[in-house]
Amino acid sequence: MRVYELAKHISLTSKALLNILKKLNIKVKSHMSALSTEDIQRVTSYIEKQKEETRKSEIKRKEIHRQKIKGGAKPPAHILKPPHKKGKEKFKRPVANPVEVKKKLKQTLARIEKGVKKSKKKKRKIPGIEEKEENIINVQEFIPVTELAKMLNIHPNNVILKCLEIGFSVTLNQRLDFDTISLIAEEFGYKARLMKEYEVENIITKGEEYSEYKEKPPIVTVMGHVDHGKTTLLDRIRETNVVATEKGGITEKIGAYRVEFNNKIITFIDTPGHKAFTAMRARGVKVTDIVILVVAANDGVMPQTVEAIDHAHAGGTPIIVAINKIDLPDANAEKVKRQLANKDLLVQEYGGDIIAVELSARTGEGIDELLEAIVLLAEDLKLKAPYKGPAKGVILEAKKERGRGNIVTVIIQRGTLNIGDPFIAGRVFGKVKALFDEWRNRLNVATPGIAVQILGFNKPPNVGDTFIVVKDDRKAREISKKREIAARSQEQKKGAAFGLKEFQEEMKKGEVKELKIVMKGDDAGAVEALADVLSGLSTDEVIVNIIHKGIGDITENDVLLASASKAISVGYKVRAEQRAREISKVEGVEIRLYNIIYEATDDIRLAMTGLLEPEREEVEIGKAVVRALFKLPKLGFIAGSYVEAGKMIRGAKTKVLRNDEVIFETEITSLKRFKEDVKEVEAGFECGIGLGVSKNLKEGDVIIAYEIVERERTL
Numbered sequence: 001m002r003v004y005e006l007a008k009h010i011s012l013t014s015k016a017l018l019n020i021l022k023k024l025n026i027k028v029k030s031h032m033s034a035l036s037t038e039d040i041q042r043v044t045s046y047i048e049k050q051k052e053e054t055r056k057s058e059i060k061r062k063e064i065h066r067q068k069i070k071g072g073a074k075p076p077a078h079i080l081k082p083p084h085k086k087g088k089e090k091f092k093r094p095v096a097n098p099v100e101v102k103k104k105l106k107q108t109l110a111r112i113e114k115g116v117k118k119s120k121k122k123k124r125k126i127p128g129i130e131e132k133e134e135n136i137i138n139v140q141e142f143i144p145v146t147e148l149a150k151m152l153n154i155h156p157n158n159v160i161l162k163c164l165e166i167g168f169s170v171t172l173n174q175r176l177d178f179d180t181i182s183l184i185a186e187e188f189g190y191k192a193r194l195m196k197e198y199e200v201e202n203i204i205t206k207g208e209e210y211s212e213y214k215e216k217p218p219i220v221t222v223m224g225h226v227d228h229g230k231t232t233l234l235d236r237i238r239e240t241n242v243v244a245t246e247k248g249g250i251t252e253k254i255g256a257y258r259v260e261f262n263n264k265i266i267t268f269i270d271t272p273g274h275k276a277f278t279a280m281r282a283r284g285v286k287v288t289d290i291v292i293l294v295v296a297a298n299d300g301v302m303p304q305t306v307e308a309i310d311h312a313h314a315g316g317t318p319i320i321v322a323i324n325k326i327d328l329p330d331a332n333a334e335k336v337k338r339q340l341a342n343k344d345l346l347v348q349e350y351g352g353d354i355i356a357v358e359l360s361a362r363t364g365e366g367i368d369e370l371l372e373a374i375v376l377l378a379e380d381l382k383l384k385a386p387y388k389g390p391a392k393g394v395i396l397e398a399k400k401e402r403g404r405g406n407i408v409t410v411i412i413q414r415g416t417l418n419i420g421d422p423f424i425a426g427r428v429f430g431k432v433k434a435l436f437d438e439w440r441n442r443l444n445v446a447t448p449g450i451a452v453q454i455l456g457f458n459k460p461p462n463v464g465d466t467f468i469v470v471k472d473d474r475k476a477r478e479i480s481k482k483r484e485i486a487a488r489s490q491e492q493k494k495g496a497a498f499g500l501k502e503f504q505e506e507m508k509k510g511e512v513k514e515l516k517i518v519m520k521g522d523d524a525g526a527v528e529a530l531a532d533v534l535s536g537l538s539t540d541e542v543i544v545n546i547i548h549k550g551i552g553d554i555t556e557n558d559v560l561l562a563s564a565s566k567a568i569s570v571g572y573k574v575r576a577e578q579r580a581r582e583i584s585k586v587e588g589v590e591i592r593l594y595n596i597i598y599e600a601t602d603d604i605r606l607a608m609t610g611l612l613e614p615e616r617e618e619v620e621i622g623k624a625v626v627r628a629l630f631k632l633p634k635l636g637f638i639a640g641s642y643v644e645a646g647k648m649i650r651g652a653k654t655k656v657l658r659n660d661e662v663i664f665e666t667e668i669t670s671l672k673r674f675k676e677d678v679k680e681v682e683a684g685f686e687c688g689i690g691l692g693v694s695k696n697l698k699e700g701d702v703i704i705a706y707e708i709v710e711r712e713r714t715l
Helices: 003-009 014-023 037-068 098-114 145-152 156-165 178-187 230-238 275-287 303-315 333-342 367-381 473-493 500-509 524-535 556-565 578-587 597-609
Strands: 136-139 191-194 211-215 219-224 255-261 264-270 290-296 319-324 355-358 384-388 392-401 405-414 422-425 428-436 451-457 466-469 513-521 542-551 568-572 591-594 615-632 636-649 653-658 661-667 670-673 680-682 686-690 702-711
Touching (some): 003 014, 230 255, 290 303, 319 333, 319 367, 513 597, 524 568
Antiparallel strands (some): 211 384, 392 466, 405 451, 422 428, 422 466, 636 680, 653 661, 653 702
């Protein structure tokens, strides 16, 4: 029997039982350790002995008290009160409201930071004249640091410094939540007020109150340093291979997955470990119930590990430590535990409360113990949510897919989401057309604690926005319109924090250059993270300004905006439309496409410093259409093709397109004209093209042959 199982059997907490085992000199590492039959008998005997001694002590105390009472008077009622029986209801300790606790904590921190303030004199009211509210800023749910700085009429650096002072590490374009905005605004003498259009209470109408509180699946966020095995761990749990599909071997967006273990559902959120994704990891903590902190046994505690710990502590989220890669020869789990102790994470083995599980994501050792620990902690937390009422959740991902439109991943926090429900998320509205899980299986409903992909958004929302179901389509459009008008009105009132005067002061120090970027990507979270890290590259001499960011391929409008603003266009995991490419050549706009985020950051950094390496550009040299497929001995599948443009060259790199989408990349391994091998085939002729692998090649597919050309870069 394991420690936690025995604790549950004898109605004790795991921590209390661990203390008893320590007194009895029974050596165990954690609540997951196994106990022998002899150990269990020693524990039960010890507990029975303690109960007997307590009973005798209580009888003796009452007898002594009776003897002290003169005249045979009965002792007070609380002395003769019988011991508590199991059938009676136990006293329940009042539970504090976490929202109020968080609010009080922030107020206390703000007072400590500012010191004791002198009481302000109240202005004398003049009869007939209404007193105006001063220093009030109306804000949305989430706004970037730069926008908050403009509202407060200060430089963005002042906001960043104040955030650092209160323990938050932010960047220029990072979006702050309302609680953080309120705290920062108070530091500069302002009061933040949430726009009425964004108050959830105004959206939910009477008769739609939440009810039927039931147990919900725990939402578990996997966090840690890059390359410590977070996604590999989820691969082992789900028995899939996500890592193989990630460019550069790192996860570059949040993934939400559902797993069943011992008839219990667990929802996992995989967050990237690369330093560029601080904001994404922070969003993971805001929606999670439990944090799995993955630490490699051979590397130990690293910078992003510490950052993840800080995010979990800031959100008050329970942590389970997963010490990964114990199968490696240089693994040292004890070293990791000591390093964690220095970061205020004391594991159970060292007398603390933190559960630590040693495992290997590669071999599968310790995976069941980790899942048992999650289920056990979830039971202790008693996670519940209302299942009846309008669905409410948080946007995790937003992207566009050809043929499917806007696909948004939402974590449902309360209520039940049904197909056909109208909803609002930030300034975006829509109606649920279809629900899918992470495997793209259709769902009919989504309940609390479940991550679901939703079709039906009129445009991609911002990551982190609140998703909530409303009464009808009219209500959704009305709220969306009000929020749009409020946002535009707010933008018109914004003052320039970095205006002409500040610019002239910077010019006196030295020449200031500005690199403007129009950014597009496949996923809202990744675009936001890339914008954060690129803005962080700004120096005293060069400023990076993201003038526009969005989701989807680079279009004609993006190129025209870049041309008018003298900016470059950056695409992340997207491509440029043909019309956009043509206009970019006419307008002289440079388009840069990337698949890995740190390649983009390195490239922009080199561009800023003038140390650009030669540009590698794909130049199309030929185009052929597959008309028939043949299978030849030794050569495999041969694509009988017609060369429409350019020429096909043996050994050239190729892309195979179907419906304008690249299905795979390879190279021409053989080229035949009738029965003869040839080196190249010109346009207007038929030929047999061997690609080495079939990859489900079909008639009508287009084969594009290209070569990589290196040129000097200019910016």
